[in-house]
Amino acid sequence: MKKDVISMHDLTLEDVQCYLKTAEKVEQIPLEERFRLLSGKIMASLFFEASTRTRLSFEAAMYRLGGNVIGFAEQGATSVSKGESFSDTIHTVESYSDVIVIRHPREGTARHAAQISFLPVINAGDGTNQHPTQTLLDLYTIKKNFNKIEGLRIAFVGDLKYSRTVHSLLQALMKFKVNEFMLVSPESLRLPEYLKKVNMGFPVTFVETKKLEDAIPYADIIYMTRIQRERFPDDIEYEKVKDSFCLNAQMLKAAPEGLKVLHPLPRVNEIAPDVDSTPHAEYFTQAKNGLIMRQAILLNIFEVAI
Amino acid sequence: MSDKKIQMIPKIRSGIVIDHIPAGDGVRILEILERDPRMKNIPVTFGMNYQSNKLGAKDMIKIQKDDLCERTIQHISLVSPGVTIKRIRDFEVVEKVSVQPPHDMINLLKCLNPGCITQNEPGLKSKFILTDPVQNQVTCVYCERVFSIHELSPII
Numbered sequence A: 001m002k003k004d005v006i007s008m009h010d011l012t013l014e015d016v017q018c019y020l021k022t023a024e025k026v027e028q029i030p031l032e033e034r035f036r037l038l039s040g041k042i043m044a045s046l047f048f049e050a051s052t053r054t055r056l057s058f059e060a061a062m063y064r065l066g067g068n069v070i071g072f073a074e075q076g077a078t079s080v081s082k083g084e085s086f087s088d089t090i091h092t093v094e095s096y097s098d099v100i101v102i103r104h105p106r107e108g109t110a111r112h113a114a115q116i117s118f119l120p121v122i123n124a125g126d127g128t129n130q131h132p133t134q135t136l137l138d139l140y141t142i143k144k145n146f147n148k149i150e151g152l153r154i155a156f157v158g159d160l161k162y163s164r165t166v167h168s169l170l171q172a173l174m175k176f177k178v179n180e181f182m183l184v185s186p187e188s189l190r191l192p193e194y195l196k197k198v199n200m201g202f203p204v205t206f207v208e209t210k211k212l213e214d215a216i217p218y219a220d221i222i223y224m225t226r227i228q229r230e231r232f233p234d235d236i237e238y239e240k241v242k243d244s245f246c247l248n249a250q251m252l253k254a255a256p257e258g259l260k261v262l263h264p265l266p267r268v269n270e271i272a273p274d275v276d277s278t279p280h281a282e283y284f285t286q287a288k289n290g291l292i293m294r295q296a297i298l299l300n301i302f303e304v305a306i
Numbered sequence B: 001m002s003d004k005k006i007q008m009i010p011k012i013r014s015g016i017v018i019d020h021i022p023a024g025d026g027v028r029i030l031e032i033l034e035r036d037p038r039m040k041n042i043p044v045t046f047g048m049n050y051q052s053n054k055l056g057a058k059d060m061i062k063i064q065k066d067d068l069c070e071r072t073i074q075h076i077s078l079v080s081p082g083v084t085i086k087r088i089r090d091f092e093v094v095e096k097v098s099v100q101p102p103h104d105m106i107n108l109l110k111c112l113n114p115g116c117i118t119q120n121e122p123g124l125k126s127k128f129i130l131t132d133p134v135q136n137q138v139t140c141v142y143c144e145r146v147f148s149i150h151e152l153s154p155i156i
């Protein structure tokens, strides 16, 4: 059976642990050896909406395993814009490639692609729904830094209402028995209630605050997200809150030594550039881990033993 | 004649009785029957707000047709889970089932999420899974949103 990666909801804890282990092994393999692992394979990179970072990460992951990439970076450049049906696009691409990576503005498109194609499909983001490789790379970054996930204290900061990244990571962390979270957000962007009312078989505590300073002495990890202007009814509301969720080096002086700051990138102004040179900045390594995790996923799909 | 007999709608020789409908749901079931082309010219009697020991008040529908199609029964189970469908032959009840929503609902309900691929890809059938039978909640297999069955409109 082909191995699709569509949604975190499809993955058991064991599946996730397997990806983390594979990523760890991939990282041990010297670059020149990694080049041989997927030589001759072609990845179709179908980005129906632009997402430069995710696309480059997937494509570099494939190239650095010795594979090749075909595809498009936005819908405008394709026959889809000439009216071709989605399933026709998939079936055409199918005959040229071995795996499909798909990004699409509509929720459920990756699932649909996986159902109509005989090739394995990786979801690189379907609208506001899922972006499983982001969650897996976040978990990998956490695991790499602390050599464990269970028992860590994690603070999420920013737009906790709409951030798909936060919701997905939060649910995954609870599977790893993380049972204490700090939630830092403006009143109007608080985490939805349904995400807090889960029955994991153990109590989960959520400490909510509007002050970023509260999280700094508390957390092992601060996961920052962007607060988007368009989420606010008017600019005044936005101006009122936007600076209270910006992290700078001065604030981090109160941080425990091991605290790590993560961010899915791109950042706007929520992390000041002076944080970059502190030992707490982990977001660029996080991006690097994205490539490793995507290589692990590709190798798992092609059942390459490493 | 006893009071009980007076209030009941007449017996049918042969056909289907939908019973134990919580009062108020009957009209919604009628709407489903009305939209089924196989129900054209079929005599249907409808009774509202009968006394019921179990439900307090109930509606009842009698249909002079030997069978309902599977899809119609599934739709009934979605608008009013737990109603009883009785098959009548020669005034006798020959079969009696309590209908419950199916676990997999293919092409029965329309997803409410405007960004869902099922709303935008012609020919793609909607699919929901009954994820919480107690609260009657379903999850769209595509966009993964959770809805209560009553929020969603049926695809007839």
Ligand SMILES: [Zn+2]
Residues within 6 Å of the ligand: A108, B111, B112, B113, B116, B117, B118, B140, B141, B142, B143, B144, B145
């Ligand atoms: Zn949907």
